[in-house]
Amino acid sequence: MTKITRKTEVMLEGRGMVELQPRDHMITGGEGSIYKKNNTVIKLYTDSDKMSRDGMLEKIIALKRVEHPFIVTPENIVTDRSGIPIGYYMPFVMGEPITRVFTNDYRARSQFGDDDAHILVDRMRTVVQHVHSKNVIMVDANEMNWLVDEHKKHAPEPRAIDVDAWAIDRWQARVIMPSIRDWHAKKFGALSDWFAWGIVTFQVYTGIHPYKGRLPGYVQHDLVKRMQDNASVFHSNVRLNHAVRDFGSIPAALRIWYEDVFAKGKRAVPPSPFDVGKIVPVCGRVAHAQTTTHGMLIFEKMHESASQIVQVFDDGVVLCADGSLVDVIRRKKICTIGQKHVAVVTRQDGWFVASCENDMLTCRFIDLHTGSEEIVDVAIAAQNIMSVQKRMFIVNERGLTEIVLSRMKKVLISTGNTWPTLPYATKWFSGVGVEDVMGHVHLVIPFGERACTTIRAKELDEITPVAGYGGTRFVTIVGLDSQGMYHKYEFHFDAEYRAYDVWSDVVDHAELVITTLPKGVCATIVEDGTLDIFVPSHGAHTKVSDGFIKTGTHLAHIDNTVIYTDDHTVWRVRMK
Amino acid sequence: MPRLNDSMEFGKIGGANGFGFSGIRTEHLGATEYTLVTIAIDVTGSVGGFEAELLRCLKTAVDACKKSPRSDNLLLRVILFSTIYANGVEELHGFKPLADIDPQKDYKQLRTGGGTPLRDACYSAIGAMNAYGKKLSDDDFGVNAIAFIITDGDDNASAATENMIKQEIAQAISGEILESMVSVLIGINAASYKNELEEFQLNVGITQYIDAGDATAGKLARLAEFVSRSIASQSQAMGTGGPSQNISATI
Known part of the structure; x- marks a missing residue:
């Protein structure tokens, strides 16, 4: 039967007569045309002799033995008004x-x-x-x-x-x-x-x-x-x-x-x-390879989000503009949150997600395997919250307080050490606070498993900090001087965070796109097309050119791997 | 340097001045292989009177493509051609994923007028597929292409020469950049230009000339179906090496 162009009655064996119309047509292939009528799909062979010549009636009966919920087996044959078989029908499946x-x-x-x-x-x-x-x-x-x-x-x-x-x-x-x-x-x-x-x-x-x-x-x-x-x-x-x-x-x-x-x-x-x-x-x-003067940069796409990615946490968790938190390593959506200030700590069996609501801490644990969510009641004041290297901190009137997270039979949250800071004279950035004590600036830096240091940084005394980042034995701050010039400072600390070397320069803007790997290597993007890789401890510096690299993006790390994030995509970056 | 949030980039076609195109940046692509599709539509003065049907035909074809199993592997560029445009050709949009196109909202009423820069349209259609295809190929994407040039008359106002088009087509079908390329010249209401259009098709190497007949609603609907099925077929050829083929009892 050729493709029908007007109302045509066909007989579904075991069901009765139905009227097919051109609008019921779904697709035509090499063997025949497919029509959909209510919840039934009807296949009519183009070659009208096929049914009898190939014994399709017997074949359709034989195929009943492969019936399975995941297999769309022919149900019975279709004949024209005179009873000549012209095709078969089967259930319609959405898919x-x-x-x-x-x-x-x-x-x-x-x-x-x-x-x-x-x-x-x-x-x-x-x-x-x-x-x-x-x-x-x-x-x-x-x-x-x-x-x-x-x-x-x-x-x-x-x-x-x-x-x-x-x-x-x-x-x-x-x-x-x-x-x-x-x-x-x-x-x-x-x-x-x-x-x-x-x-x-x-x-x-x-x-x-x-x-x-x-x-x-x-x-x-x-x-x-x-x-x-x-x-x-x-x-x-x-x-x-x-x-x-x-x-x-x-x-x-x-x-x-x-x-x-x-x-x-x-x-x-x-x-x-x-x-x-x-x-x-x-x-x-x-994934994406481009030869550079210093070797190859390779980008491997890890995750793509429909919504814009607005924040990247260590351990590969990203926060999207629509509030969804996604673990790009485990490829799981963790949850959806409505708050702006969020901290996430990844554990083997799930994620602690904390946020500030009405200046109070709220915290929940999402189980990796079941997806179940346990909200933990805590009565802790918090004006700000941050996660630094698998540790979680809140900022309130008392200063910087570590939140201790544990999961036994149920989720437990308690406050750990508090390091006093001036609440209204301290600016917090990722991994570092800049505290101005009557004109004397200090850096507040959590480090190691339980420590935090406050160290005098006189270089910043005349500077209004605008952006900052703290990583392993490394802090960078960009600030404005009284003339409106931007200065960038890079501090490299000894193992105990008691002393530092500092480098500074005048820069054009306050944007910081940087990450520090646990092994002490920094990666930063200062201009489009170039990834700067340097080791503060001995000054080694490599510039890798790659047209794919853009400013206005994010850098983060998962262990010792650099993660590059543009508006909607997370990439793993490495040099070949 | 393009803006960071700009997902499209711009390119030039061959060495000719004034011929450009746009396409989504390859870093935004989410499939491993693509079929580039170009639809070029004549909007010259003689199209006036059936431009609404032509627009409906375009919308129907694109809507049908969106339902294709390989719709996520298509990148569509639509261009209009007439001497009312500065370079004879205007992009309605550059190479974009179908998911980013809503034909019912994005395709507005066609404005008609002017002469027929048919050669410019063909050069733009094939040349852009070569240029953008090379970019995809350089980034290790699999790519083939199909172009439809829909016209109601012969060329009377082009900057591009037949030789320029011939060279682009020769490059497109050489297999060096595109896995394969199919081009279809379609005449609507063009019975009086049939000989000229067929001669043009043969001279430059366009794959096929189709006389779609008069610009009636029924014939344009069939044209839309032809376009969408051809696109699906070309895309399937890319993904699977073609449709299922006959086999003997043993292999």
Whole structure:
């Protein structure tokens, strides 16, 4: 039957007559046209003889044995008014094409994370196992033949479609998409199905087909040749763009399977993403690489947010303009908060999130595994709050007070040491306070596991501080002098914070984009296109040019890794 | 230096003066491979009278593309051409993800008038895909392209020459930058220019010429469907090496 252009009555066997209209048309493919009527999808073959010639009636009956919640099996046949079979019908399922799940844009829009990927991939594995257990081969299970039902948040379900094309009993498959074909296989079978499953699920994790990316010796359209040559993304010379997600998000056992299959030509049934395998080193990927005069800067995208990122905490937690707090390492949304002054401390089993509301401290603990939130009642006055290197502090009339966080059977919060400061004469910046005691300026710097120092900094006596940052044995302050000139001061401290060296210069503006790694290396952006890396303890300094680097962004660190954040994206940065 | 919050960047086409384009900065891209789509629409004086239908056709085609399984892998540029514009061509918008385009709100009523800089439109369409495609390719994105140039008449006012277009098309289909490129010249209400347009298509190397017939609502609706299906097909070719192919019983 050709595509219908006017009202046409067709018979759904077992249900009765329905009237199809042109507006019911969904899509036309190589074999036929698909229509939707209420909650039923009707496939009408273009070749009107196909049903009888290919014995589709018997095949549809045979396919009933693969019925499964994740498989859209044909329900029964469709005939025209004279009783001639012209197609079949099946239930309508809501779902996104799985190709959308490959993209970071979709992931950001729908908050689809790696945990969701594990669930989806595992369920797709269940589908293939089930099909094979019924002696059926999917053959052409390409990415267009999988849908994802995301009705239940963070419990995505696959839907295998185009089931009538599967190989069952005497019916062989007739078509296959080149991109999922196992070019090394002698015949279609369970292992070629698993190869196709691997191609599709690898893209769920990483966003890229395992035989794409730039590889010397191949041009873009050499996909099939690369598949035949096992020239995969695991090749050491492959170059991948920044939108490719880190292979480290793939569970170890499954990642080994992918590499065995795509790079070494091995064939086997894959493990589940939830299977525990031997630990392998995380296999990173080159995301954005640009040669610089001092080597290579490599940016790896860690997280992309629909809302603007306004603050980055150590340990990889970011605060977005819409109030959402996201852990970009664990790829979890922690919670949504309405307050401006927030501090976050990451623990192994969750996150302490504290904020100031009406000059009082409020604190809650969000469990990593269950997502449950425990609000802790505390009656502590707090005008400001900050987290410094896994420690949390509040500022109130008494000075700087450490908040001690613990979780036994329940969450406990208590006050620790207080270091007195003048409440109205101290300006607080990230990791440092600048206290003006009757014209004598001091720096207040928490350091180590429990310490805090107040050290006289006479260089700042005539300066009005505008911006500041405190890191490991390092503080930088930008301030205005009486002439309206900006001065930048960099203090490098000894191990006990008793003495310092200072460097200063006149600068054009007060913007500070800087981070200090625990090992004592500082990274800063002073001008567009250049990342300055220096070691205050011995003065080594490297300028790395990269057009990707911009001022007006954030730098932070996770352990000894530099994190670069622009409006909506968090990148891991390293030199090659 | 562009503004920090500016997600678009600007580029020049070939060595010709006055031909430019814009496209989203690659650092904002969220997929690993893209199909560049250009739709060039004739808004010369002779289009007056069916510009509303033409606009509806554009909106329908873009709305249909948004429903494509690979909609997140498309970057669309829409240009208008007429001598009423300074360089014969005006960008309605540069290469943008479909998610950032709301055709019902973003595409306003077309203003018609002036002569037909058809060669300029073709040069801009193909040249921008080459230039922007190179940028994507240099950043290791997979990229192919498809362009539609919709006109109701032959060229009568262009700065670009046939040779310039020929060179851009030759580069586009060489496979050096774009994995593949398809270009379609579409005539609407252009029966009287059929010979000229076909000759132009063959001379410069445009993939296909289609005579869409009269500018009726029905024919423009079919044109919209053709455009969206062609885009989906080109995008699928990028992602999967093409549609499923026939197989024998053994491989």
